[in-house]
Amino acid sequence: MQPLSNMSAGNALRIKALLFDLDGTFVSEDALLSSTYSSLEKTKNLGIKNIAVTGRPAGWCDLMARWWPIDAVVGENGAFSYSKVNNRIVRNTYHDHLSYPAYQQKLQSLFEELLAKYNYLKLASDQSFRHWDLAIDIAEESEVSLEVALDIVRICQDKGARAAISNIHVNIWFGDYNKENMSLKVLNDFGLTKKDGIYIGDSPNDSPMFGCFPLSIGVSSVSNYKDIMDNLPNYVTKGSGADGFVELVEFISSTR
Ligand SMILES: [Mg+2]
Structure with a gap:
């Protein structure tokens, strides 16, 4: 794990999709800060697809997909994705509702x-x-x-x-689904691959995403779990939680 500042501008310039964990990464201490939220508008204005990837429930993801400045959300650890396409929500679910x-x-x-x-x-x-x-x-x-x-x-x-x-x-x-496969499907629907994306997270449940994406970031708190994780992120932010998220967005912006 290297400091985020070691990432080359070339790598940062290739990013077309920002995939991000919510708890402990986008939201710290149970409060979504306006500065974190507005950083999504910054990446959106740069033409980057914003994709939230979370273990949070369908009910929360439904609201996010409809109102937040994001292009898609993968929820309940990959059980489904809700994407906004031409202002309509496209729903994709692993299990049959029956x-x-x-x-x-x-x-x-x-x-x-x-x-x-x-x-x-x-x-x-x-x-x-x-x-x-x-x-x-x-x-x-x-x-x-x-x-x-x-x-x-x-x-x-x-x-x-x-x-x-x-x-x-x-x-x-139960079921052979996970966050990484549903995320890759969402990217594919946008005409992108994992090479176009960057993933940022904070915890052991982010380990498969760190392993899946060639470019991955941990917020500083990820170091607490480094001994129990199979895959570590390539880079680590100085800040923890949402500060680390904003740090990444600022870094990406600074290269464009
Ligand atoms: Mg987390």
């Missing part, structure tokens, strides 16, 4: 198994707005140790589910 009731039942049974071992676990407060995953709160309104979070991931994987740890939740789902 499978929804049985799918929910499977998630609920898995949660009950987790509760049998850790009876203090709580679902994330945004669970009601989710369609395709189960989010266990580890650091948003509850406190669960990283050790327990890692054990939850192991239990879920043993049961055939997938799980990822963010800075606030453990997200759990």
Whole structure:
């Protein structure tokens, strides 16, 4: 991981899409700052596609896709994408909606198994707005140790589910989808490839995206997790969280 300032202007100039994580990257300490939000308008005005990539729920992503200065959002860790094309929202979902009731039942049974071992676990407060995953709160309104979070991931994987740890939740789902494949599909729909994109994130659940994108950035807090991540970003910002995000946008702007 090198400092962001070491990125060549040539690399920065090739960026046609900015893919970004939300929690811990675009939003720090539960507050979206106007300076962070307006930096999206800056990249948009440079002709860069803005694509949010998050574990957050369908209900939140619906609003983002419609109102935010973004071109697409990949939500619930890749379960779906909502893209704005010619002012209409184009929705793309991995699972067939007909499978929804049985799918929910499977998630609920898995949660009950987790509760049998850790009876203090709580679902994330945004669970009601989710369609395709189960989010266990580890650091948003509850406190669960990283050790327990890692054990939850192991239990879920043993049961055939997938799980990822963010800075606030453990997200759990069934199905062969992930953020990177849904992001590549969104890029493809815009006529772009991963070589045209840059990804910025902060946590272990960003590791697959860091591995997928040839150009990737971690905000400074990513260093806290470097021993448990398979893929590290190429570059690290000086600032943490949203400060790091704005730092990246300023860096990209300065090269154009
Ligand atoms: Mg994050």
